[in-house]
Amino acid sequence: MEHSLAYHAVVNAMEGKAGWTPMSRFASAVSHAISGHLPYQRYHAAGMERTVQGSGAGVIERMVNDFLATDINPNYLLLSSFQREADVLIAFNAYNQSAALGVQTNVGAKGYARILGNRSRGGSSSSLGVGASDPDGCRHGTLAIVEAMLSTTRRNAAAPGGAEKRSLTTVAKLLGVESSVAGEAALVFESEGSLPIARVASSLGCHQRTLERRLRESGLTAELLRQASRLIRASRRLSSPDSLTTIAFAEGFSDLAHMTRAFQSASGMPPSLIRKLMRLGADPLAAPPAII
Structure with a gap:
């Protein structure tokens, strides 16, 4: 349990911190693009607090969707x-098997979920149940992720352009901070790649120290923006025929091992697994693959 993890959106949603601002939400999104998990202990504590408060599944689902x-x-x-739906469920199960999560979730072909006992305890599984010490709030938070995935997949299938193309700059616009120094620096990194920070500052018409100071005031650093942008750009390229090594060097990683560690830390999955899962949906006319 000591080193187990939970997905950040569920933890942040259930904690329900007061005082979130558009900029602090943007800073959180940047940070969690690089590290998508928080300690399982926070997940458990937040779930317990929600259970004590009597927060129902609908309340927690709305909070999770807000962070998603x-x-x-x-x-x-x-x-x-x-x-x-078959593809997203396979991908979700693969993520659960790959990441060091405190509670393992397995979703069947109809979206029927089992939240298994904690991996480190070796607990037994139960239909829509949780480990012995996990409160109902945790179950509601985890199942909200499952429902959000299925709803998004249905929207993608109905949308003419398919899935939404999300990035640092689209999130900055959604939060209304695209004209801030952080939003403008994010746009440079996303447009130009993993540039030296001094060049980003120059493109914004300021000195590097000024840029760093302004970003710190927003709860960010230029290096965090660069790392998040690099991961997002590399993620997009995993669907291309380029080799993983080519993508790693092109996006500013020192080598493939560096990129692999970054993806594992960020998403709980290596880029080779993400690439394999992305290819599930490459042919929309193909028969859905079997659920694993």
């Missing part, structure tokens, strides 16, 4: 990209 609206982690970019 600004989620740009490579994991969520993958899970929100499919047009067939």
Whole structure:
């Protein structure tokens, strides 16, 4: 349990912190693009608090959906990209098997979920149940992710352009901070790639120290923006025929091992697995693959 994790959107939603501002939400989105998980202990504590408060499934689902609206982690970019429910369920199960999650969730072909006992405890599974010490709030938060995935997949299938193309700049616009220094720096990184920070400052008409100071005031650093942008750009390229090594060097990673560690830390999955899962939805006319 000590080193187990939970997905950040569920933890942040259930904690329900007061005082979130558009800029702090943007800073959170940037941070969690790089590290998409928070300690399982926070997930459990927040779920317990929600249970004590009597927060029902609908309340928690709305809170989770609010945080998912600004989620740009490579994991969520993958899970929100499919047009067939069978594909997203396979991907979600693969994520659960790959990431060091405190509670494992397995979803069947009809979206029927089992939340299994904690991996480190070796607990037994139960239909829509939780581990012995996990409160109902945790169950509601986790199942909200499942329902959000299925709803997004149905919208993708009905939308002429398919899945929404989410990025740092689209989230900045959604939150109304696109004209801030953080929003403008994010746009440079996304447009130009993994530039030296001094060049980004120059393109914005200021010195590097000024840029760093203004970003710190927003709860960010230029390096965080660069890392988040690099991961998002690399995520988009995983569907291309380029080799993983080519993508790693092109997007500013020192080598493939560096990119693999970054993706594993961010999403709980290596880029090779994300690429394999992305290809599930490459042919929308193909028969849905079997659920694993």
